[in-house]
Amino acid sequence: MKTYIYTAWVNCPSQRLEDAQTRFLKSCLNFDYVLVFYTDIHFPEQRPKFNELITYAVANCREKDVDWLVWVNSDCEIVKNIEDAFEEGLCIGFHRTEKPSGLYCAGIDMFAIHKSLWDDLVKDMPDMYVGATHVDWWLARYFQKNKKLKTVFDYLHHNSHEKSKEGSLDSGDKVSRYNIDSFIAWAKRNDIDYQTGWE
Numbered sequence: 001m002k003t004y005i006y007t008a009w010v011n012c013p014s015q016r017l018e019d020a021q022t023r024f025l026k027s028c029l030n031f032d033y034v035l036v037f038y039t040d041i042h043f044p045e046q047r048p049k050f051n052e053l054i055t056y057a058v059a060n061c062r063e064k065d066v067d068w069l070v071w072v073n074s075d076c077e078i079v080k081n082i083e084d085a086f087e088e089g090l091c092i093g094f095h096r097t098e099k100p101s102g103l104y105c106a107g108i109d110m111f112a113i114h115k116s117l118w119d120d121l122v123k124d125m126p127d128m129y130v131g132a133t134h135v136d137w138w139l140a141r142y143f144q145k146n147k148k149l150k151t152v153f154d155y156l157h158h159n160s161h162e163k164s165k166e167g168s169l170d171s172g173d174k175v176s177r178y179n180i181d182s183f184i185a186w187a188k189r190n191d192i193d194y195q196t197g198w199e
Helices: 015-030 050-064 115-121 135-145 174-189
Strands: 004-010 034-041 068-072 091-099 104-114 149-159
Touching (some): 034 050, 091 135, 104 115, 104 135, 104 149, 135 149
Antiparallel strands (some): 091 104
16 A cells, blocks of 8 residues: 655745755655645745645545655654555654764654544644644644654654754744744643643
């Protein structure tokens, strides 16, 4: 059975990002994963909503009759077969390894979500933008609260770089602020801690 991987591809004048996405693409082809690009980002105002991406991914996975929905940031490189980490009934969160330091990142940049979890996942998703802060917080918090999250290491590499304004909590960037506010509203609705890191 094929593994479908969903991501948002970014077209921008950044050599770092272009190189990172090329490594990501090659790594998916190496493991024979089927890539599904939800959108093509040219300008910030065209940045896709993450809840819309997940809704689309769930529908597409059902249509393809597959058991796993995988979402990943497109600037990461998959270095081991992620299917080896799959466990039925769980969401598998993949921590990334920073290069060249070899340090593990506390955040999670890839999630593999079993089909038994899709229905409840899409019932109450926060309205957030892809490629900005707190998207991984939402997924991790959601599955952690429901005791369905298992995290693994050594499957994902990421070349270290300066944090973008969209990924910073204190940059004042409007996309970051929107995601944070949406995450907090969702967390309050679901009685989930939103003041500390998820881990």
